[in-house]
Amino acid sequence: MLIILVLTLAFVGCEELPEARPIPETAFGLLPIYLDSVEGTSITTLPPRGINDGRGFAVLGDTLYIVDQLRGIHIFDNRDPAEPVGVSFISIPGCASIAINGNFLYVNNLTDLVTLDISDPFNAIEVDREPNLYPRPLEFPEGHVGYFACYDSSLGLLAGWESGTIELPQCYIE
Amino acid sequence: MSVFIACEADSDFATPASNSSNGTNSSYARILTVGDFLYAVNLNEIVTFDAIDPSDPTEIDRQVIGTGIETIFHHEGILLIGSSEGTFTYTIEASGIPRRRGQFDYNTLDLPVEPCDPVVAAGNVAYATLYTRENNVGICGRDQTINLLVVMDITDLENPSLITTVETPSPRGLAVRGDLLFVCNEFSGLTVYDVSDTSRPRVISTVNDVVAYDVIVKDDVLIVVGGSELIQYDYANPEALIRLSTIDMT
Numbered sequence: 345m346l347i348i349l350v351l352t353l354a355f356v357g358c359e360e361l362p363e364a365r366p367i368p369e370t371a372f373g374l375l376p377i378y379l380d381s382v383e384g385t386s387i388t389t390l391p392p393r394g395i396n397d398g399r400g401f402a403v404l405g406d407t408l409y410i411v412d413q414l415r416g417i418h419i420f421d422n423r424d425p426a427e428p429v430g431v432s433f434i435s436i437p438g439c440a441s442i443a444i445n446g447n448f449l450y451v452n453n454l455t456d457l458v459t460l461d462i463s464d465p466f467n468a469i470e471v472d473r474e475p476n477l478y479p480r481p482l483e484f485p486e487g488h489v490g491y492f493a494c495y496d497s498s499l500g501l502l503a504g505w506e507s508g509t510i511e512l513p514q515c516y517i518e
Numbered sequence: 519m520s521v522f523i524a525c526e527a528d529s530d531f532a533t534p535a536s537n538s539s540n541g542t543n544s545s546y547a548r549i550l551t552v553g554d555f556l557y558a559v560n561l562n563e564i565v566t567f568d569a570i571d572p573s574d575p576t577e578i579d580r581q582v583i584g585t586g587i588e589t590i591f592h593h594e595g596i597l598l599i600g601s602s603e604g605t606f607t608y609t610i611e612a613s614g615i616p617r618r619r620g621q622f623d624y625n626t627l628d629l630p631v632e633p634c635d636p637v638v639a640a641g642n643v644a645y646a647t648l649y650t651r652e653n654n655v656g657i658c659g660r661d662q663t664i665n666l667l668v669v670m671d672i673t674d675l676e677n678p679s680l681i682t683t684v685e686t687p688s689p690r691g692l693a694v695r696g697d698l699l700f701v702c703n704e705f706s707g708l709t710v711y712d713v714s715d716t717s718r719p720r721v722i723s724t725v726n727d728v729v730a731y732d733v734i735v736k737d738d739v740l741i742v743v744g745g746s747e748l749i750q751y752d753y754a755n756p757e758a759l760i761r762l763s764t765i766d767m768t
Contacts, residue, residue, distance in 0.1 A: 393767070394746060394766075394767030395743075395745075395746045395747070395748065395765070395766075395767065396746060397745065397746075398731060398732075398743040398744055398745060398746065398747065398748065399546055399731055399732060399743070400543070400544045400545070400546035400547055400548075400691070400731075400732050400743075401543075401544050401732060401734065401741070401743050402541040402542060402543045402544065402547075402734075403541060403542045403734050403736050403741065404539065404540075404541035404542070408741065408748070409541070410743055410748060420748065420765075422741075422750075425739045425741075425750045425762050425763060426750075426762045426763050427763060428748060428750070428763055428765055430765075430767075440548065441546070441547055441548035441549045442543075442547075442549060443540075443541060443543060443547065443549040443550050443551045443556065444540065444541030444551065445538050445539060445540050445541070445551040445556070445569060445572045446538065446539040446572055447572075448569075448572040448573060450549050450551070450556055450558075450575070451549070452548070452549070457549070457558055457575075459572075459573060459574070459575060461573060471573045471574070472573060472574050472575060474567075474575065474577065477558060477560055477565060478560045478561075479560060479561055
């Protein structure tokens with residue numbers, strides 16, 4: 345993967361150096377999702393909703409816990425696998441992995457490992473937080489090819505990336 | 519992939535006794551509960567927490583593993599760590615602290631670029647999927663891809679060895695149950711392999727009309743998640759999976 349600040353060639357030492365790209369007025373690509381430090385650690389239980397980007401998941405008994413990449417956890421009642429029923433969605437910024445023990449759910453919230461009491465799946469309660477177990481999210485959209493709006497740490501925490509129109513995009517991944 | 523079949527007395531590495539009610543993780547796990555212990559991997563370390571009080575995990579150990587650590591899997595007292603450089607083997611000591619045993623190094627496969635991978639195991643055999651993203655740019659801008667299922671013998675945890683590799687389209691999460699291996703191929707669906715002969719995994723069936731990122735086998739049900747979908751199958755006849763339900767609420 346090659347990340348290029350459009351004006352600056354960030355990569356040297358190879359024979360096949362890419363050409364510097366012109367900066368278009370607008371381009372379709374990815375933009376950082378910013379959170380302030382309060383939003384970034386705010387974990388809230390919401391009504392069930394659609395899965396956006398389902399990744400890893402866990403099962404305990406008849407309940408499914410599905411990671412929606414960087415967004416949170418979907419809880420499903422799966423007593424009847426022919427008819428799973430959405431129970432709730434726990435919004436957890438930066439969420440990428442979970443584990444379950446009884447009524448406790450362990451999950452990352454951005455860089456922290458958080459313990460949630462999910463005895464009441466309609467109201468998950470944060471009971472413990474181990475800070476800075478994980479590195480900050482990559483400051484570029486991994487796996488993306490094309491223009492993206494450069495992440496600017498002065499604007500807040502990076503929660504993830506979303507598609508959109510970028511004005512004068514300065515960053516590009518080949 | 520039922521984690522707690524593992525507590526039988528005759529297994530080489532017993533899981534610490536516990537009253538805990540651990541969930542089963544899919545293969546892309548980076549956090550894992552085993553008995554009263556909680557294991558978390560970050561980019562280069564494995565961190566152990568005592569979670570005998572599950573509401574208040576306490577860090578008791580932290581070890582450097584390597585680079586590009588991606589997943590953690592538990593199997594009969596053995597921890598398998600998936601990374602971009604190889605599969606690492608650990609055993610869980612009575613204290614709950616992992617002890618490093620060995621590694622299978624992907625360098626031995628002579629890959630053109632570093633892959634991403636989860637790893638799972640059954641018996642003495644571990645399965646890892648190695649892939650690189652489409653449009654992956656290797657050294658000096660050359661487009662190179664890896665799409666491999668790697669089968670390893672972990673009988674000797676100090677020296678895991680290669681059994682075979684199989685090309686498979688864009689492999690992601692995977693799960694093994696008995697002689698069946700289920701491999702997610704993301705936008706290419708899901709492949710079911712017969713691994714009764716681990717040196718020659720044989721494709722039994724494929725499902726193409728799903729986005730399959732990760733999978734758990736629970737009893738008689740195969741649970742598949744990918745994109746906006748949650749899809750479950752009856753796999754009693756692995757030659758023709760029967761779809762039980764589809765959740766796609768987008």
